[in-house]
Amino acid sequence: MKRLLRPEEIANLVTYLCSEQSSGTTGAALRVEGGIINTIA
Template sequence: MEEVFFTSMRGTSLLKRFIKPEEIANLVTYIASPLSAATNGAALRADGGVIKSAF
């Protein structure tokens, strides 16, 4: 079902799969850690990204 969904409905998805809850947890852990000190003013997305156009 996932393969069909991403082939027919989300052809521009970069990951070509659903993300896992652990991946969201990893992003939240990073944001809450000192490692993210230089990350400011940025919109952080955990969705795999989308290619709007090849050119």
């Protein structure tokens, strides 16, 4: 994507993580950066 995310795109992830649908998500590091950052330091 190589672009800055819109606030609502980040809010969508927060909404998912707060929902019952994410109950099976454990111990994950989710990168929400739109492809701008190439590495995690």
